[in-house]
Amino acid sequence: MQVIEIISESEGLTLRQRWATVFVILMSVLFMLLGLNLRNQVLNATTLYESPQAGVTALYPQNWLLDTTGSYVFRVRDMSRSGFKTTFQVSVQAIGADAQERNLADRLSLDRIVTFTDYRVEPLEPYIFADGREAQALNYIYVATDASPFLQPIPTVVRGLDILTISGGQAVVITYRADANNFDAELPRFEQFLRQLQF
């Protein structure tokens, strides 16, 4: 019986082998950066919406459900979200010549008190659009639940943000609503939406 023993030589790596390690690390990092870039591209992909009648042009997140049939110019919702569907909405309302954003905020709050559960509103804050236009930001919170009487959903705490501005003699209300747990995470996307919104 004879034992064949093969002992590897480990007197040091060749240059190729050392570079292989470097290349692997570089490639892996590069791939992951590309992956993150792809992720950002997908998440920030947008679709164009134009309403000549309302004079609104917007880029909203791709694969969000566009709805123009309600009492708003348009609304988009992220239907892939579980729970409350993150919503961006632009609506236009008639407003008196002497009315300010504050009056509009009060009107909205009074309307919502009778339709939203546990509606709480925070003080108005100034907001400035990317183009320098001034507006007011209305933060609020309420509890939303699915309307169907035959289902058993769990109500969701929803945070909302309305950007209120008066433009061309009419009030423009840009709304962002999301599950309170996702609100901050989704806020950058809404800010991007605001930056690209023209009205």
Add this chain to the structure above:
Amino acid sequence: MAFINNPRLITPPKEEEEIYPYRRAWRSIFIETGVVMGLTLVAFVLVNFIGITVPSEFSLYVNVLLAVLPTLLWLLFSRVPENNAVEPRRRLLTTFTVTALVANAIGIPLVNSVFEPTAWLPLQSDVNRILGYMLTVGILQEFLKYLVLRYIVWPDYYRIRTDAVAYGVATAIAYAMVLNLHYALANPNAATDVVLMRIFANLSIQIVGSIIVAFGLSETLFSNALSLFLPFMMAIAALLSGVAITLRASFLNAVIGLTISSQREIFGLLFSLVFYFAGMAVFFFLFSITEQREQDRIIGQEI
């Protein structure tokens, strides 16, 4: 009588048997995965055709046990026999343990919190999904396993090409175990066949990926391959991970029927089987060829 006293030897003298001093890694892998595969098929038949299911109060424990089953099989068929080998491979358990820790501490959190593929890939096309998984989950997993190998066993403990397979499989089993444990704990009520299919899918993706990287490592070490060969192999491994994750889910995804929309479990299982055997066959062949060439080269040098 002289004849009697001096008998003539008519049988040639017995040649000394050549003893292979290493555990045969390929055989162990096929045994381990074969057992998991067999169990998966049995569970599929039991659950779907005979209707035998695990009571819900025990399903969590059963699922966790199944999640660590490949590890137990690996310990039984790979790690324990290593002790009986003439030239045992050292640091196998270390490799396994560190990989598991890295997977749990870095791999899974990075996927869940940074890459979040499930948040943006599901609605994409298959090509985008393959690319997305390749550039996130696939490359991350292979990179982490590579780093463990690179800084624990490579190149010092690589003596023959099959060592690359053995250490690579150790990282694969470890990474798969962590994935499977996460899955089992997240789905305590999942049916046994579903759990086993997921376990086998994870196992096949990890093993095939690790074998590819192992090939790159062995070629880099033993054939002094080009510097780009190893990253190329790793890219292939990442790509195949992306392909496997995407296509398996697509094969598995339900088709809407009139009332019950059936998830095509059998397609998912078949895909995992094909993926595993195809990947293993290709790289077993490549390993064999390169090893044969190496032998031929050594013999040629000796002559």
Add this chain to the structure above:
Amino acid sequence: MRYWIFFLASTLLGMYSLSASAQQDTPSLDLNRIQRATVFVIQASDSDLDTRCVGSGTIVRFDGLILTNAHNVVPSEACPGNELIISMSLEANEPPVPKYRASIAQIDLGLDLALLRIDRELDGRIIEPENLPILPFVELGNSNDVILDDTLTLAGYPDLGNSPTLTQRVAVAAFMAEPSGGDKSWFKLTSNSAVSGLMSGGGAYNQQGQLVGVPTSAPITSSTTADNCLRLEDTNGDGFVNSDDACVPISSSVTVIRPVNFARSLIRSASLQLSVEPLTAPPPQVVTSEQPSVDDERLYFATSVNNNLATQVIGSAPAGTTSLYLFFDYFNFTEETVYEVRVSVDSVPSDVFSLPPVRWSGGTNGLWHIGSTGQPWSNGNYEFRILVNGLVVATADITVGGVPSEQASFSNIVFGIKDDDGILQGESYILPTGNIASTRFIYRNLEPGTEALFAWYYNGVLLTAASDIWTSDDGVDGTRDDISIEPEGGLRPGNYRVDLFIGTPPRLSVTGDFVVAGTPEGVLPNVFSNIEFLRAANAFSPPSSVPATSFTDGANTIYAQFDWQQIARGTLWTMQWLVDGEVFYEQTSAWNTDETGQDFQVRLTAPDGLPDGTYTMNLIINGVLLESSQVSVGIGQLGINRLEEVGGLQMGGQIVDADSGEGIDGATFVLITEDFSIADFVWDAEQIYALAIADRNGRFEIDRPLEFDSPYSLYIIAEGYLPITQDGYLISQESLEEAGGSPLDLLIPMTKD
């Protein structure tokens, strides 16, 4: 032989395909849908929501209109609540759960019908109409198509909300006739039906699953309350539940069904939210201290009715009679009045011909009849006892049996005015003012020498009475039109009656009522004229001064105005409104303004403006259409709303995690219209037929019925799961039957990567 086999096979195949197509065309009873559309109505106090009264109801429109009995919901002494809580069974076999609040949208106390509109969440928050889900509702059938012995399915909640919806099969034992609804004013149930009184307000369905009636129990009154009232809650908050606490009255069992055709105009006006308001002379609120009564001296029977008048007064009816009506004059009745007719045959109470206590659906004073047609009245002596508010106010009896009478008789009376040639014109029951009114009637078996007496009344006061001796020139049988009245000073506007008696002592043989109003003009009197339509910006602003018959750019409010002449106070007149040919408003009331005038104003409006359509106003007296005019708004016809279509397939199901089997909260099920495929779908709501979001158990409901054989595309998404898409999702009647019928319950497992 081969030809015979071929022939036989072809015949069988043809028969099979015929029966299959017949099955396809005839909708079947969808119990699940009926159960889901049935609601439990709780009338509660507005302060602390203590239960005051309960009943059942049925959703009759996708936007939450509920048809129920008025007595379940209108605040009254016995049911003093002001809040209406709507409970629904979330699953077919579960008791109801309070879900919404509702308000009364339309009501007719006399018909004991009310329409409720779901308008608030259970916590009182207002539900914007666009936020109200599409609710399961039932289709209305034609209650006139119900025939004797038809099997109907009743649906309602049989107790105080502790049980799921009960469906109960009953047979129609008889029809009851009244002036308000003709021969099918009520469906009578067989005496062994034993339908819980709390199912009152629910639904009665034909074999096609169409709503044909509303099971109606006796109205809840103070006496009902005393008899059967359950104390459930500590309503006065003293810590005890005792006789000091308010109780929930339990209605007596349901024995009659109010045909759904009575509710059609209410549903139409409620669904369009149309309101009609006579401004010049609103219908008087009948407030009387006088007790309702019946002229117990003047009850008579007839076997047929013409324009709500007895064609011939009879003293007995022959064997084989299939129709019999009792006529009586009533006074001081109101919508609150509860009346009942108990019939006994040879002193044995008859459930078939009796009418249980019901609300009064007639006017304040007038002529009424109750009876039944289309079913045999067996031989015997029938005693009719009329009860008003629980007290017997009049009785009458008649014998059925024997051979047809050969007695002298008058019948088929009509009225008119003779022209210059002596020919009776305008044979009806409304005549213009003038000098002479004539009558025409048929006489039979009048032997010469028979004495006839004609008594004329004006507003209940005898004007004149004249007798006549029959001569041989008149003949035994024939028609006479030479009996007239020519009162001093002419025919004043008002209500007239003529009684024709025969023999000595005088026996009433026929009687007729007619109205005198308006001026002579052609065949019919000119009572109403010059209908004009004026538009207004809203219900509170005055109308414009420019009349029009078409408002192509829409109208928020329309004022209709007309002139009138020679119509006496107290004259019953009917204002009827139709939209696109369907009645949505009909009000018969006593005229309560000047005899002659101009610009009687009526306001037609709706909260969001009048929907496009062609509106018709009809002015009617005594069943005669005297004036009619139309106005077109917008495109001149109502918009088509596919949500109102009740047919099709109900779909729901559960979306689950393929691994764990647990429901996926918030998963979205998108049903794309047949016009788009998955490849065309760009996440535009206009491409979507219906959209459903799964609840915490992964359950979802498609709130719109799907059309059969229509290839939809499906898109199911959930966060973290691979979407499921499918084109050409098509369901046929046959495949649905194979799958267990409607609703289709899908189980959809979703896969994670």
